[in-house]
Amino acid sequence: MEPPVSRTRKRQREFTGCWRCRGRKVKCDNGFPCSACKRLGFECDSSSTRLVWINGKESYRSAGRRYMHCERTWANYAALDPDVVDLLIARLDDDETSEAPWPSGIDYNPFSVFPAAVSISLGSNMNQALVCNSTKTPQANQEEKLLFHHYVDYVASIMMPFEHPCNPWKRHYPAVSLQYSVSGEKALYHAILAHAAFNFVHLGNDRQKMMRLATSNYNAAIKYVNDSLRVTGKDSGSTLAAIMTLMMAEVYSGNSSKWKHHLQGAWAFLLESNGKEPWNESEFACFSTQSLLIVKIIGATCLTDGQNTTQILPPSPEFTSTIVTRPVTAGPTVSPSINSDLALSSFISTTPQFGFTIGAQRLLLECISTITTVSRQMRSGASPRTRLIADRTVSQLLAYLNLLQAEALDNTLGDIGIEQVFECNPQTSKSNIQELARYQLNAFIFATYIYLYRALLDVPPKRVAVYVSLTFDNITAFSALSSGNISLWPAFIAAVEAYTTRDMESSRRWLEQSTHFGLGNRLAVKSIIEEVWRRRDAFCTERGMDTGLVAVDWRDVIRDLGMDILLI
Incomplete structure (x- = not known):
């Protein structure tokens, strides 16, 4: 039996x-x-x-x-009338039908995978609140409406590490572009469409069509920027925002060098502002100038040559008084005129909430700028005293980073701008945003430790392993709470120094996640990180050494690969 x-x-x-x-x-x-x-x-x-x-035909469980x-x-849900059913089905595949008015009283489409797009227009739904006394809006076709909504609903959100009610790319940029009355606003509008289209390309959405739309809107934006530059003294805020958006469009397209031309052009535009202070004109213009300086600081960390050793951001009085009893030997005295790089940087960095859009603090960005300046001086061999200056700078910066770390442990977020979030939107979950902001800030602090030790002391990965682990611990905690796009710089700085099994797994997990946002520069970042790992492994295999004892300078790898990336 x-x-x-x-x-x-x-x-x-x-x-x-x-x-x-x-x-x-x-x-x-x-x-x-x-x-x-x-x-x-x-x-x-x-x-x-x-x-x-998912990629191609691979399965997902x-x-x-x-x-x-x-x-x-x-x-x-109530049953739909037969005529409504026919219209909803027709809208799925017919572009002409999709231009027809949406059925009254219907806010769902049972025949579509995605949520129903009710009455798509540039000023409808959430965009209506963005349009401020608009006198003229662009006559957009269905393609432009799609791109504009994609920018507002997705691209603008991933421009910051987490969903933020004060996000300038969602709160200000679309509203200004919809004015569409002067050349700067028209340039911003078409730059926004190009930005969104390049994102669609890397998300795999009808790539040929989206590349065509990206190119046509990019060219239109360039034309309007040139028109705006011919009219001096007017429309500086929207013109600067348009140039910055074109720069980010290049980053999203995956082009590894053209973004720098826009950065240089935008900075020259500010320097030639004839004594004006656009950051004081409006909150919109202030955030645009802040973003420009942040890009300048982060972009400088990837420069592969030591020819330009000038300082990017001068130390503020708060920076020097907090950590040392004698001033940092870091550069010339700032002139009261804004017609110089240092003075312009100084003025912009003292504006409210500087650094919050990238999830960092002003004084932390000053640390990164100082490390970059001294590192480039060392690489160029500018002065016999450079080594002594570097040693003094290291001790000063370590003291300040230790203070920042202690403040973070005490739940003090400093000037990262959290309180202003709730002035923008009192319904926002305070504890959730504070938690995400803290993880993001901690990742920046620990990555700055890594950058300091590697750029100024050239220590091997084993010496910074604890900071690599701490950086990825915060990135993992951030990802567990949010599907947001955590800042690229701290993750990259940690990933290139990862060598333990645990840190390599964390790096690969982050790389896999980061490439799903549709940012073309992430593919270049991935190839650089993997090349650093390959060179380290090859050297260790050849010499029989521990991987933790072999230092590979990622800036040399970037130079050898002929890349010029922006870690934002």
Whole structure:
């Protein structure tokens, strides 16, 4: 007689609960918001859809997949009239039908995978709140509407590490571009469309068509920028924003060098402002000038030559008084005139919330700027005293970084601008944004330790391994709470020095995630990091050395590969 066969009952798990509760593996009451998220102050995403990008024909099996009974899907929705059903189906594939008015009272389309796009127009829905007394808006076709909405709903969000109600790319740039009355505003509008189209290209969305749209709008933006530059003294804020947006469009396109031309052009434009201070004109212009200086500081860390050893950002009084009893020997005295690089940088860096758009603090960016300046002086052999200056600078910077780290542990976020978030939107979850901001800031602090030790002391990876691990610990914690686009610079600085199994796995996990945002420069970043790892492994294999004892300068790798990347 055969033994009885034990039958395991197959459990069918329903698609219930919010994503955050599922990630924390706790029971969810299916409310909106659920009680757990409401109690902890988190933003609850209920049972919203999460899309996963996969390559080619590769299969994907979600560990968190659940089943939902078919009859439940539309249980709470009224039946649609046959004419409405025909129109909704026709809108899926017919561009002409998609221009027809949306059926009145219908806010869903059961025949589409994605949420229904109701009455797409440049000033509708969330964009309506962005349009400030607009006298003339562009006559956009369906393609332009698609690109504009993609910019507002996606591209503008990933320009910052996490969703932020004061995000200038979402709060100011679209609104100004929709004025569309002067050349600077027209340039910004078409630069925004080019930016969005390049992002679509790298997301794999109809690449040939999107590349055509990106190119045509890019050329249109260049034309309007040139028109604006001919009119001196007017429209400086929107013109500068347009140039900056064109620069980011180049970064998103994956071009590894052209972004620098826009940076140089924007900086020259500011220097030739004839004594004006555009950062004082409006919040919009202030954020544009801040972004320009941040790009200048971060971009300088990747320069491969030591020819230009001039200082980027002079130390502020707060910087020097906090860490030393005698001033840092870092550069010339700043002139009261703004017609010099140092003076211009000094004025911009003292504006409110400088650094918050990248998730850093002003004084932390001053540390990075000082490290870059001294490192370039050392590489160029500018002076016999350079080594002595470097030693003194290291001790001063370490003292300040230790202070920043202590403040972060005491939950002090300094001038990162968190409190201003709640002035913009009191409904924002304070605890969630504070937590994400802290992880982002910690990653920056620990990456700056790595940058200091490697750029000024040329220590091997083993010496900075603890900071590499701490950087990725904060990146992992950030990713567990948010699907946002964490700043590239700290992750890259840590990844190129990773050599332990744990840190290499963290680096690869971050690289895999970062390439899914549709930013072309991430592919170049990945190739640089992998080339650093390859050279280190090859040297260790040849010499029989521990990988933690072999230092490979990633700036030399960038030079050898002929790349010129922006780590933003």
